[in-house]
Amino acid sequence: MDKNIPHLKEPDFLSNILKPIEPEPSGPSIWNKLYDNLAANPIFAGGAGLAAIGVGLTFAKRFGVIANTQLRRYCVRSLELTNENPAYPWVMSHINLHSKFKANSLFLDSRLEFSESGHARMNHFFTPGTGVHYFNYRGKFVKLERNREKSLIHKDGVRKPFETVTLTTYGIFGRSKPAEFWHSFLASATQEGLSTLKTGLVVYQAIGPEWKRLGNPRKKRPLESVILEGNTLENLFDDVVEFLASEQWYTDRGIPYRRGYLFYGPPGTGKSSFISALAGRLGYSICMLSLSERTLDDLRLNYLINNMPPKSFLLLEDVDAAFAPRDPETPTQQKMYEGLSRVTLSGLLNALDGVASSEERLIFMTTNYKDRLDSALIRPGRVDVQHYFGYCTPEMIQLLFMRFYYPKKVEDIDPKQALAIKQKELLELAKNFSNAVLSLKKNISPAQIQKHLINYKDDTQAAIESVEEIK
Numbered sequence: 001m002d003k004n005i006p007h008l009k010e011p012d013f014l015s016n017i018l019k020p021i022e023p024e025p026s027g028p029s030i031w032n033k034l035y036d037n038l039a040a041n042p043i044f045a046g047g048a049g050l051a052a053i054g055v056g057l058t059f060a061k062r063f064g065v066i067a068n069t070q071l072r073r074y075c076v077r078s079l080e081l082t083n084e085n086p087a088y089p090w091v092m093s094h095i096n097l098h099s100k101f102k103a104n105s106l107f108l109d110s111r112l113e114f115s116e117s118g119h120a121r122m123n124h125f126f127t128p129g130t131g132v133h134y135f136n137y138r139g140k141f142v143k144l145e146r147n148r149e150k151s152l153i154h155k156d157g158v159r160k161p162f163e164t165v166t167l168t169t170y171g172i173f174g175r176s177k178p179a180e181f182w183h184s185f186l187a188s189a190t191q192e193g194l195s196t197l198k199t200g201l202v203v204y205q206a207i208g209p210e211w212k213r214l215g216n217p218r219k220k221r222p223l224e225s226v227i228l229e230g231n232t233l234e235n236l237f238d239d240v241v242e243f244l245a246s247e248q249w250y251t252d253r254g255i256p257y258r259r260g261y262l263f264y265g266p267p268g269t270g271k272s273s274f275i276s277a278l279a280g281r282l283g284y285s286i287c288m289l290s291l292s293e294r295t296l297d298d299l300r301l302n303y304l305i306n307n308m309p310p311k312s313f314l315l316l317e318d319v320d321a322a323f324a325p326r327d328p329e330t331p332t333q334q335k336m337y338e339g340l341s342r343v344t345l346s347g348l349l350n351a352l353d354g355v356a357s358s359e360e361r362l363i364f365m366t367t368n369y370k371d372r373l374d375s376a377l378i379r380p381g382r383v384d385v386q387h388y389f390g391y392c393t394p395e396m397i398q399l400l401f402m403r404f405y406y407p408k409k410v411e412d413i414d415p416k417q418a419l420a421i422k423q424k425e426l427l428e429l430a431k432n433f434s435n436a437v438l439s440l441k442k443n444i445s446p447a448q449i450q451k452h453l454i455n456y457k458d459d460t461q462a463a464i465e466s467v468e469e470i471k
């Protein structure tokens with residue numbers, strides 16, 4: 001305020017109006033008072049306490065649910081299956097078989113099997129009984145809960161109680177896919193179950209325009225029982241497996257999805273044995289066709305090759321026998337082939353090339369005389385892999401010997417004698433046998449060795465000492 005301006009006295013009524021508002025004397029607000037009153041009220045305080053506890057519990061429960069869900073997502077893996085599932089018995093026996101602790105209460109599942117000859121056999125399977133069982137399966141803790149319901153199901157022609165099994169395992173699975181653990185578990189159980197199924201090798205023969213099963217399925221020959229030089233067996237096997245896994249690759253490039261193999265070499269060197277064992281291992285059947293069959297003509301050949309049962313190999317044995325060479329060495333040679341077959345080379349080539357490109361086709365041809373084959377038949381595209389099956393090498397002779405005399409079961413070995421000692425002994429004998437065979441200075445086929453060893457199947461020493469009998 002300017003000091004030179006005379007100070008005007010405010011009239012009294014104004015001073016009353018302009019009187020500054022004095023702050024209320026501090027004390028409990030209305031809300032505080034309300035709160036105090038309510039808090040002092042024992043009925044209300046009790047109710048509020050209960051409500052607070054209720055809210056707290058609701059939150060705790062919610063939190064528990066969330067925590068439980070998260071825990072289950074990261075640490076628990078469950079699998080439920082019923083006895084309507086075909087894999088059910090395999091899963092049950094697999095877990096019992098591969099667990100550190102076995103179930104104490106067992107369920108017996110017996111199956112009666114009749115062979116075609118009428119021979120009967122009873123197979124018993126033990127699975128964990130009803131209730132809860134705990135296992136240590138390959139380092140993982142697994143809880144198995146088997147429940148039996150009152151309702152019945154029809155299975156294998158009999159009425160059985162409906163059952164459910166829940167398998168639960170615990171661990172830190174993190175964000176891994178929920179079913180990952182059970183996928184690998186099921187893969188092992190299924191593989192084991194399938195291996196117990198006795199499926200034989202089905203061989204088809206061409207009867208008229210159709211493929212007909214040739215007798216009953218044959219016993220599958222283990223692939224390892226065919227002894228080939230070096231890594232031949234593994235390489236050929238890998239080649240076929242790779243082809244079977246490459247359908248998309250062929251489709252993408254518009255290449256007919258087929259592969260041809262030519263196995264050539266002297267008789268008795270394992271060409272047919274390898275093809276049968278390979279088909280058995282891969283779960284394929286074999287369609288056998290003889291080109292020199294008198295009733296086979298180009299038309300029928302074409303139809304048969306293009307209408308094979310699924311998952312089967314085409315086997316053309318002694319493929320040289322059907323056609324005369326384009327340039328016969330002698331007129332007699334030309335005559336030899338005349339009238340032998342009604343199938344012509346061009347008919348065969350057409351049939352092979354005509355195979356529907358989208359269909360998987362594996363064609364195996366065998367011959368003892370590769371040089372007699374027309375080059376058109378074995379050109380790439382028709383024959384993609386050629387392999388020579390030769391006479392025995394020293395290593396093959398040893399392996400044939402070892403395989404022949406190797407104890408079938410570990411129980412066959414004297415318990416006091418370690419397997420390693422037995423193997424070492426056998427290896428020594430195999431070397432002696434191989435040296436004896438080599439001293440003959442002749443080409444010997446695996447079939448000849450096999451025949452000789454069969455003659456001395458119980459006497460390794462005699463087999464070595466009588467090698468000159470090998471013819």
Ligand SMILES: Nc1ncnc2c1ncn2[C@@H]1O[C@H](COP(=O)(O)OP(=O)(O)OP(=O)(O)O)[C@@H](O)[C@H]1O
Pocket residue numbers: 225226227228265266267268269270271272273274366367368389446447448450
């Ligand atoms: N490499 C081998 N390993 C194991 N056994 C073999 C082998 N080669 C031949 N054999 C045995 O010899 C017999 C005849 O073999 P296989 O029919 O496979 O010979 P192949 O080469 O197909 O003969 P061919 O050319 O006459 O048709 C079979 O019983 C088989 O067990």
